[in-house]
Amino acid sequence: MTPITLIARALKRERSKAGLSLSALAERAGLAKSTLSQLEAGQGNPSIETLWAIASALDVPFGFLFDTAPPELTLVRAGEGTPISSEGTDLKAVLLSNGPPGSRRDLYRFDLVAGMTRDAAAHPQGTMEHVLVASGRARVGPKDAPEELGPGDYFRFPGDVAHIYEAISAEAVLFLAMEFPR
Amino acid sequence: MTPITLIARALKRERSKAGLSLSALAERAGLAKSTLSQLEAGQGNPSIETLWAIASALDVPFGFLFDTAPPELTLVRAGEGTPISSEGTDLKAVLLSNGPPGSRRDLYRFDLVAGMTRDAAAHPQGTMEHVLVASGRARVGPKDAPEELGPGDYFRFPGDVAHIYEAISAEAVLFLAMEFPR
DNA sequence: ACATAGCGTTTGTCAAGGCGAACAACGGAC
DNA sequence: GTCCGTTGTTCGCCTTGACAAACGCTATGT
Numbered sequence: 265m266t267p268i269t270l271i272a273r274a275l276k277r278e279r280s281k282a283g284l285s286l287s288a289l290a291e292r293a294g295l296a297k298s299t300l301s302q303l304e305a306g307q308g309n310p311s312i313e314t315l316w317a318i319a320s321a322l323d324v325p326f327g328f329l330f331d332t333a334p335p336e337l338t339l340v341r342a343g344e345g346t347p348i349s350s351e352g353t354d355l356k357a358v359l360l361s362n363g364p365p366g367s368r369r370d371l372y373r374f375d376l377v378a379g380m381t382r383d384a385a386a387h388p389q390g391t392m393e394h395v396l397v398a399s400g401r402a403r404v405g406p407k408d409a410p411e412e413l414g415p416g417d418y419f420r421f422p423g424d425v426a427h428i429y430e431a432i433s434a435e436a437v438l439f440l441a442m443e444f445p446r
Numbered sequence: 447m448t449p450i451t452l453i454a455r456a457l458k459r460e461r462s463k464a465g466l467s468l469s470a471l472a473e474r475a476g477l478a479k480s481t482l483s484q485l486e487a488g489q490g491n492p493s494i495e496t497l498w499a500i501a502s503a504l505d506v507p508f509g510f511l512f513d514t515a516p517p518e519l520t521l522v523r524a525g526e527g528t529p530i531s532s533e534g535t536d537l538k539a540v541l542l543s544n545g546p547p548g549s550r551r552d553l554y555r556f557d558l559v560a561g562m563t564r565d566a567a568a569h570p571q572g573t574m575e576h577v578l579v580a581s582g583r584a585r586v587g588p589k590d591a592p593e594e595l596g597p598g599d600y601f602r603f604p605g606d607v608a609h610i611y612e613a614i615s616a617e618a619v620l621f622l623a624m625e626f627p628r
Numbered sequence: 629a630c631a632t633a634g635c636g637t638t639t640g641t642c643a644a645g646g647c648g649a650a651c652a653a654c655g656g657a658c
Numbered sequence: 659g660t661c662c663g664t665t666g667t668t669c670g671c672c673t674t675g676a677c678a679a680a681c682g683c684t685a686t687g688t
Contacts, residue, residue: 629688630687630688631686631687631688632685632686632687632688633684633686633687634684634685634686635683635684635685636681636682636683636684637680637681637683638679638680638682639678639680640677640679641676641677641678642675642677642678643674643676643677644673644674644675644676645672645673645674645675646671646673647671647672647673648669648672649669649670650668650669650670651667651669652665652667652668653666653667654664654665654666655662655663655664655665656663656664657660657661657663658659658661658662
């Protein structure tokens with residue numbers, strides 16, 4: 265998909281949602297309405313400052329150029345979900361949400377048992393991992409700088425290097441939010 | 447902060463991280479290296495297609511123009527973190543990670559006590575909420591369709607409508623991942 | 629020492645973005 | 659009906675982004 269097409273749709277959508285006319289938005293953003301007109305028509309190749317001005321005027325995040333999938337509800341009960349067997353280990357990982365194709369984030373629930381160690385290879389460059397400990401204690405983080413975590417602890421670290429998950433207590437439950445680059 | 451400044455920094459950072467020379471990146475992206483040079487110098491006002499090409503060549507998310515804090519480790523111990531007082535209620539919410547301006551997601555830890563109800567107004571259109579229950583029981587979700595959750599339950603629902611957080615058990619701890627539209 | 633190759637910078641040219649004004653289309657006031 | 663305000667479009671003009679080429683610079687090899 266070409267960028268300008270996405271922008272055209274997004275701009276039309278956001279502007280109508282904001283209830284602004286072309287002229288009004290143009291004045292707000294400090295742009296010429298002709299510019300906006302062309303952009304909504306899917307023509308041209310706007311500069312960032314132009315887009316920045318539009319985004320600011322509409323008070324939307326800059327990433328509004330991408331389409332948003334219609335939201336839906338999803339409920340995964342404690343026992344449910346499709347477990348993922350990682351490399352034959354008996355680590356129980358459940359994929360709670362592999363975000364819509366657009367949003368690059370996955371949510372997992374990990375169940376670790378005593379002494380078990382999960383060695384994770386480096387993920388794609390730029391990947392970020394967010395770990396939240398629900399119960400138990402675990403050693404988590406980059407292989408060269410892991411942290412010992414207890415219930416309620418939150419730890420964020422780059423996932424694009426080798427890292428480990430290791431239960432210290434008898435068992436540990438933790439939530440993992442993986443954030444991919446695009 | 448002006449957009450071009452952010453881009454300059456981000457470009458420098460990402461390119462060096464990728465280990466690419468200006469010339470190499472230029473060829474990859476199908477751009478002139480002079481263009482890249484100027485951008486890294488913080489000059490100019492690139493068009494989207496240019497940025498799009500750069501992002502594709504670097505294989506990074508388009509939102510790399512913001513921010514950005516080079517990936518760093520962050521550890522928030524159970525007791526720590528700056529609590530957020532929501533509208534005078536005694537709900538304890540801790541902002542664990544307010545993602546860099548580019549990546550639209552925030553991570554919170556909520557501590558609810560019995561009977562307490564948190565009414566949340568509608569967030570920006572397209573917002574998504576991911577809730578993970580660490581302990582206790584709570585009623586969570588859109589005001590017209592809440593779900594009763596127990597430990598380990600995961601619930602995802604649109605955050606762009608009024609919704610509630612209500613503890614059922616004596617106390618409940620849950621993690622909230624808010625995902626903003628892009 | 630010289631030459632070579634790569635790096636990132638600066639320069640000049642050309643195409644294209646952004647602007648303002650003029651434009652037609654629509655609706656409400658009177 | 660005519661006027662007025664607003665809508666979004668299309669039209670030259672000027673500025674500027676993007677390009678290619680030439681530039682200086684630093685290693686590296688012979």
